Amino acid sequence: MRLQIFIALAFAWASTAAAADYAGPLFDAHLHYNEEAWDGRSGPHPVPDVLARMKRNGVRAIVANSRPNDGTKSLAQAPETRAAGVTVVPFVRLYRNRADYDNWFRDDTIYDMVQAELARGTAAGPFRGIGEFHLYDSANANGPVARKLMALAEEKDLVVLAHVDDTAIDLLMAHPPAKGQKSRLIWAHTGIGGAPAARVDQLFARYPLLMGELSYRPGLTCEGGKLCPEWRALLLKYPTRFLIGSDTWVNQRWQYYDELMKGYRTWLGGLPPEAARRIAWDNGAALFGLKAPQ
Numbered sequence: 001m002r003l004q005i006f007i008a009l010a011f012a013w014a015s016t017a018a019a020a021d022y023a024g025p026l027f028d029a030h031l032h033y034n035e036e037a038w039d040g041r042s043g044p045h046p047v048p049d050v051l052a053r054m055k056r057n058g059v060r061a062i063v064a065n066s067r068p069n070d071g072t073k074s075l076a077q078a079p080e081t082r083a084a085g086v087t088v089v090p091f092v093r094l095y096r097n098r099a100d101y102d103n104w105f106r107d108d109t110i111y112d113m114v115q116a117e118l119a120r121g122t123a124a125g126p127f128r129g130i131g132e133f134h135l136y137d138s139a140n141a142n143g144p145v146a147r148k149l150m151a152l153a154e155e156k157d158l159v160v161l162a163h164v165d166d167t168a169i170d171l172l173m174a175h176p177p178a179k180g181q182k183s184r185l186i187w188a189h190t191g192i193g194g195a196p197a198a199r200v201d202q203l204f205a206r207y208p209l210l211m212g213e214l215s216y217r218p219g220l221t222c223e224g225g226k227l228c229p230e231w232r233a234l235l236l237k238y239p240t241r242f243l244i245g246s247d248t249w250v251n252q253r254w255q256y257y258d259e260l261m262k263g264y265r266t267w268l269g270g271l272p273p274e275a276a277r278r279i280a281w282d283n284g285a286a287l288f289g290l291k292a293p294q
């Protein structure tokens with residue numbers, strides 16, 4: 001009898017006990033350091049402020065892409081960045097200003113700007129990718145500059161960070177010579193419009209180097225901030241294909257940076273440790289050839 005009670009209690013404990021949060025390093029694969037964060041000079045979130053936020057959350061590497069690119073460059077060159085143990089992976093943002101959001105895919109001056117930035121590089125080394133770019137109408141994935149940039153990315157082995165819907169993934173992937181088989185594309189939010197998990201699965205199967213970044217992803221987490229069953233299954237089917245990101249597109253995201261990273265650590269803690277580590281750090285590190293942090 002006593003044994004039966006013990007077993008019943010043990011089962012009850014196992015089903016209610018919260019798994020420990022993931023405690024390893026994080027790779028923030030979708031970070032913006034936009035002008036309003038540093039206000040052209042120093043505030044409200046100067047370089048030491050954002051680095052402190054990364055450091056206290058165990059963020060050891062970032063994909064930095066900023067409007068304009070000066071934000072990324074200041075993170076790349078600040079001595080404090082190295083002191084904080086943060087590796088900057090710089091991307092060329094396509095936007096000089098807000099007007100560029102809706103016009104970049106047909107504006108040749110954007111293509112010229114990208115070429116010039118790639119040639120220039122940053123204090124943290126060459127640019128490793130292009131983006132983030134947005135397509136609010138997937139048909140614009142066929143715009144002349146969108147075509148040229150996808151071809152350029154394949155040619156120069158650059159990673160593309162794209163905020164687009166599932167239809168635009170197919171359209172973009174059709175442009176480069178290898179038809180998406182060699183394109184290293186990070187799908188920002190893995191479809192912010194909520195493409196079904198089965199559709200994400202189909203695209204992952206079709207394009208072997210397609211990665212899914214998970215900020216703002218609808219349907220990802222359920223009660224208690226844990227993964228919903230459908231998404232847990234998808235992450236475990238493709239543990240090498242997902243990334244986490246903060247998407248600090250407005251200053252409010254900087255104010256909640258701690259909560260965002262805590263949220264990731266909560267649901268990562270519900271995965272087998274190997275899968276959690278991959279999604280938290282290893283996948284981003286492998287994409288850009290980074291060493292494990294000390």
Ligand SMILES: [Zn+2]
Pocket residue numbers: 030032132188247248249
């Ligand atoms: Zn973004």
